[in-house]
Amino acid sequence: MALFSLFNKKPAAPEPPAIRELLFGDVPVLEWPKPAAPGRADMPWALFAAAQEAYQRSDTATAIAALQQVLAAPNLESRQYLQAWQFLRLLGVAPPAAEAKRVLGVVLEVALPQGLDLVAAYADNSARYFNHSGAGVVWDGGHDLAGGPIQALLAAAQPVANAVGPWLEARRPAPPTGQARINMLTPSGLHFGQAPFETLFQDPMGGPVLARGQDLMQALIDFQAGNSPAA
Secondary structure: OOOOOOOOOOOOOOOOOHHHHHOOOOOOHHHOOOOOOOOOOOOOHHHHHHHHHHHHOOOHHHHHHHHHHHHHOOOOOHHHHHHHHHHHHHOOOOOOHHHHOOOOEEEEEEEEOOEEEEEEEEOOOOEEEEOOOOOEEEEOOOOOEOOOHHHHHHHHHHHHHHHOOOOOOOOOOOOOOOEEEEEEEEOOEEEEEEEEHHHHHHOOOHHHHHHHHHHHHHHHHHHHHOOOOEO
């Protein structure tokens, strides 16, 4: 069954994949990068490492300066910018109003009886699809897939992010079986909407996001199968 399959009554679903925790750009400050991570001295990891070290010695100004250098660096992964904003918010720095709600990533979660399906899209034109079976497709081509499904998903999610406030508590675990969740990743934090799948799919704001997510999932499957070229 694929991302938007119908739900059936079956035994409890397995635990969500560990990769889920890396999709949101909100890894804890002392784990991005981990102390012994290879490449810790390379950019932009060196800036995050400098922020970690300053944070540990309560040198807020130095930590903020290092993270602002991450934001100023061009052509990084969207998740790097999201990580920098997460740390900056922890240090009391809020994004400018014009930037706060900009959707840098969308993670769609659909909890099937067999497990969790995930589709993720980012402003840097990367995307992922992880099926509940454990299979997955990763696109890091630097440009959108044929038909522009990555940017279409981000565009569909932007009005939803504009309409709801950021989630100020710890990110929730994966949704329970039968539920779907739309996660919008912005400089001001996580915004999300959750409901039973059919309810969310029929929602005038949520439905288009799920539909564009389905388009992206299919584009990624087609790309992996060699049936669809990149744009």
